[in-house]
Amino acid sequence: xSHSSPTAIGTLFSRILSRFQEHLGIVTLAFAIMLVxxxxxxxxxxxxxxxxxxxxxxxxxxxxxxxxGGYFSITNNGSAPDRLLSISSDxxxxxxxxxxxxxxxxxxxRPVVGGLEIPAGGKVVLGPGSYHVMFMxxxxxxxxxxxxxxxxxxxxxxxxxxKFAVQAMGSAAPQEDND
Numbered sequence: 790x791s792h793s794s795p796t797a798i799g800t801l802f803s804r805i806l807s808r809f810q811e812h813l814g815i816v817t818l819a820f821a822i823m824l825v826x827x828x829x830x831x832x833x834x835x836x837x838x839x840x841x842x843x844x845x846x847x848x849x850x851x852x853x854x855x856x857x858g859g860y861f862s863i864t865n866n867g868s869a870p871d872r873l874l875s876i877s878s879d880x881x882x883x884x885x886x887x888x889x890x891x892x893x894x895x896x897x898x899r900p901v902v903g904g905l906e907i908p909a910g911g912k913v914v915l916g917p918g919s920y921h922v923m924f925m926x927x928x929x930x931x932x933x934x935x936x937x938x939x940x941x942x943x944x945x946x947x948x949x950x951x952k953f954a955v956q957a958m959g960s961a962a963p964q965e966d967n968d
Contacts, residue, residue: 833845833952833954835949835950835951835952836949837941837943837946837947837948837949838867838871838943838945838946838947839865839866839867839871839945839946840863840864840865840866840867840871840907840943840946840949841863841864841866842861842862842863842941842949842951843861843862843863843864844861844862844954844963845859845860845861845939845951845952845953845954846859846860846861846953846954846955846956846963847859847860847924847931847937847953847954847955847956848931848955848956848957848958848960849930849931849932849933849955849956849957849958850927850930850931850958851930851958852930854927854930855925855926855927856923856924856925856926856927857880857881857923857924857927857930857931858917858921858922858923858924859876859884859915859921859922859923859924859939859953860914860915860916860917860921860922861915861951861953862912862913862914862915863905863907863912863913863914863915864907864911864912865907865908865909865910865911865912866910867909867910867945868909868910869909869945870906870907870908870909870911871906871907871943871944871945871946872903872904872905872906872907872943872944872945873886873904873905873907873941873942873943874904874942874943874944875904875941875942876922876939876940876941876942877939877940878924878937878938878939878940879928879937879938880924880927880928880929880931880937880939881924881925881926881927881928882925882926882928883924883925883926884922884923884924884925884939885900885901885922885923885925886900886901886904886905886915886920886921886922886923887899887900887901887920887921887922887923888900888901888919888920888921889918889919889920889921890919901920904944905920907943922939931953931955932955933955933956933957933958934955935955936952936953936954936955937952937953937955938950938951938952938953939951939952939953
């Protein structure tokens, strides 16, 4: 009958522990990379001048739909107001800024004439039930999990191309849009 010496058992334990630490390090690194990647997808932002556009998103539309909505937040970090003048996208023939509201118990939606003012040091959220973009005469339906580009033109900050993340039909506004 052979007996293992305490030194042999200690060496074996050290090897096992060393291998475990190597694998744990690889798993930790992989998890960290995935976490960083997920954060960049969830919190996609764009910047032009003093203007920051936060998490542009849209909803998937059913086949045959002619319109889609677009939503995002606009933060003006400058000391002077700016104005969102227009938006365009290859996904539709036309895009307009709209405002929804309730007047005398009736929900109304109308185009925003003259652009949307973004106050100095302020934030405007375009979301369901308020200001939003209407993509009209869709050339292709937004599909869940995909992205599509649009170009915003500001009076002072200039032009910036952003990407809308397409959520599921009927999905609620992402948390960061509810600030």
